[in-house]
Amino acid sequence: MNALSSTTPDLSHLRADFPILSETIRGKPFVFLDSAASAQKPAVVIDAMTHTMRHQYANVHRGLHWMSERTSDAYEGVRDKVAALLNAASREEIVFTGSSTGAINLVAYSYGALLRPDQAVLISEMEHHANIVPWQMLRDRRGIELRVAPVDERGELDLGAMEALLADGRVGLVSITHMSNVLGTVTPAARIAELAHAAGALLLLDGSQAAVHRPVDVKAIGADFYVFTGHKLYGPTGIGVLWARHxxxxxxxxxxxxxxxxxxxxxxxxxWAEVPHKFEAGTPPIVEVIGLGAAIDYVQAIGMGTIQAHEAGLTEHALARLGAVEGLRVIGEARTRGGVISFTVDGAHAHDIATLLDRNGIAVRAGTHCAEPLMRRFGITSTARASFGIYTTTQEIDVLADTLDRIRSFLV
Amino acid sequence: MSEAALQADASIYQQLVVERARRPLHAGTVEPADGAADGTNPLCGDTVHVTLRRDPGGRAVAVRHRTRGCAICAAAADLMAETVQGATRNEAEAVFGRFQRLLQDGETALDAETRRQLGLLNAFGELHGYRSRRKCAILPWSALLAAFKSGEDA
Incomplete structure (x- = not known):
């Protein structure tokens, strides 16, 4: 069975670029459906990092010697790659952090210091803990109010409610995910930017998931801050990005x-140094930044539009196949969504499902996905989650669906 | 892949475990109870509520559990309730100690006498190969021991 439409690009040749995908788990092919937690790395990223450490490494920005200058060039060159990826106005708008979490905390601490105690920050019910807790800490530190926009039964943001929460003009910042790590929902970023700006608020988008799955144009969206992380974009851990208007x-x-x-x-x-260096205290993650640069080159060569089309095809196929598993409920039915699918199975706990899938070489995530409030919103304690990357195939989704059928008959 | 093949792949889900998860024999609450406690796993949100009643000698004459959790947790709660019927707190703690050794080291590391004493709980012998799931089987026991304690403090 192949539900992929003719418009879905075939990216299966890319699997050969990822050394880890040829591993076997307990004698079975490794079916990796946990890319939303962290993606696997192509050889070009691994090689760029080892090449740096073997042949071209010294601290950046300090040395007057040849090796430091070359390393600084490579490091700073990645700022241009990130600026191009996001269509930022200039390279100076790109700040390297340790992670998306690090970038949000930077904004919460630094921009948060500019908010008045009578102002509010507006988040949504479908945020990752990384886009909840820093704002709670800011609230407790500065006395601001934290408001939460509801999510409807489909898993979409309730824009009417959001507008009402913005109406009194006291919200200084709206901080919303660009794509839910649980529901797969892609939020209407440009529309949210309009609503925020009309109410005198700025907009931060958490692009940890979205930047991996689709083209992002911060100018077209009209965002004020955008954050993403390297390790979900086929790059290394330890490197995140904050983009903000200059x-x-x-x-x-x-x-x-x-x-x-x-x-x-x-x-x-x-x-203080000029931006962006004002926000990059200490020796930065030099090797990781260079690895991120290689990852960006890699996905740009494929094309973010192609990646989006590929995952749209996979998601459509997966929703059809999983929807046919008896007792399976997909959490979230947003009309615009990416390749992240959370589900429950009647009578079978997410952890039992994950353990039994794992025994068959299939890696999924199970639990609350760092989004406990969202679990409560949907009246569940945990879900299993399958998430897709550029290397995911329809055959792997078929293996998942077939195995779920058997697990259900075994457990229920 | 047949169900039997799946089962062989997932030896922690022995038939007894799956049966008790599906159809527990000791679910519910003891009323009136003279000991009650909850166990919660913050990582997955699973909860076990244990109630018990003791005779004048401190023996648990009735133990029941209300579990919202995975199959391992639910079956562990049910087989625990069955195993500790008639036990004092000290005896229950001793059973829990043996159970923890089973999870930690596996059946093959235990002597024949310990395995005999474990009885039905031997169904969890394979769990020592699944480090991330051991806490699922332990959760009901922490609730049980807290329930014993709550009764004594009252």
Whole structure:
């Protein structure tokens, strides 16, 4: 059975680029359906990082020697690649952080310091804990209010309710996921930007999932902040990105103090470096940034539009196949969605499903997916989640659906 | 892949485990109870509520559980309730100690006498190969011991 429409690009040749996919698990082919947690790495990323450490490594921005200059060039070159990926206005708008979580915390701490205590931050019911807890900490630190926009039964953002929550003009920042890590819902980012700006608020988009699955154009969206992480984009762990409009970065105070983020230092006072360096204290994750650059080159060569079309085809196929498994309920039916599918099976707990799938070489995630409030919203304690990457095939989805059928007859 | 093949692949789901998860024999609450406690696993949200009643000698003459959890947790709760019928708190703690050794080290590491004492609980012998799932089987026991304790404190 092949439900892929003729418009779905065939990317199966890319599997050969990922060394780990030839591993076997307990003698069975490794069926990796957990890319939303962290994606596998193509050889070009692994090679770029080892090449850096073997042949072209020194600290950046400091050295007057050949090796440091070359390493600085490679590191700074990635800023241009990220700017192009997001269609940012300039390379100076790209700040390297440790993760998406690090980037959101940077904004919560730094931009948060510019909010008045009578202002509010608006998030949604479908946020990852990384886009909830930093704002709770800001609330407790600064006395701001934290508002939560509801999600409807389909798993879509309730824009009417959001507008009402913005109506009093006290919201200073809207911080919303661009694609839910649980429901797969892609949020209407440009429309949210309009609503936020009309109410005098700025918009931060958590692109941890979205930036992996579709083209992102921060100018076309009209966003003010955008964050994503390297390890879900086929790059290494330990590297995240904050994009923000230049004027915002200029206005924001530094987050962490240290080397590399200063203009000059005396015991009386210090001055800050120009953006983005003002926000990059200490020796940065040099090797990881270079690995991210290789990952961006890799996905750009495939084309984010092609990646989106491929995953749309996989998702359609998966919804059809999983929908036919008796007792299986897909959580979230957003009309615009990406390749992340959470589900429950009547009478079978998500952890039992994950264990039995694992015994068959199939890796899925099970649990609350760092989104406990969303679980409560849908009246469930946990789900199993299958998520897709550029290397995922319809055959793997068929193996998942067939195995789920057998698990159900075994457990229920 | 047949059901038998799947079962062979997933030895932690022995028939007794699957049966008790599907149709527990000791589910419910003891009323009136003289000991009650909850166990919660924050990682998955699973909960076990244990109630018990004791005779004047401190023996649990009735133990029941209400479990919202995976098959391992549900079956562990049911087989625990069955195993500790008539036990004092000290005896229950001793059974739990043997059960933990079974999960930690596996059946082959235990002597014949310990395995005999474990009885029905031997159904969880394969769990030692699944480190991430051991806590599912332990959760009901932490609720049970807390229920014993709550009764004594009252």
């Amino acid at each position: 004027a915002l970065l200029e206005a924001m105070p530094p987050f962490m103090g240290g080397g590399d983020m200063i203009g000059s230092v005396s015991f009386e006072r210090s001055t």
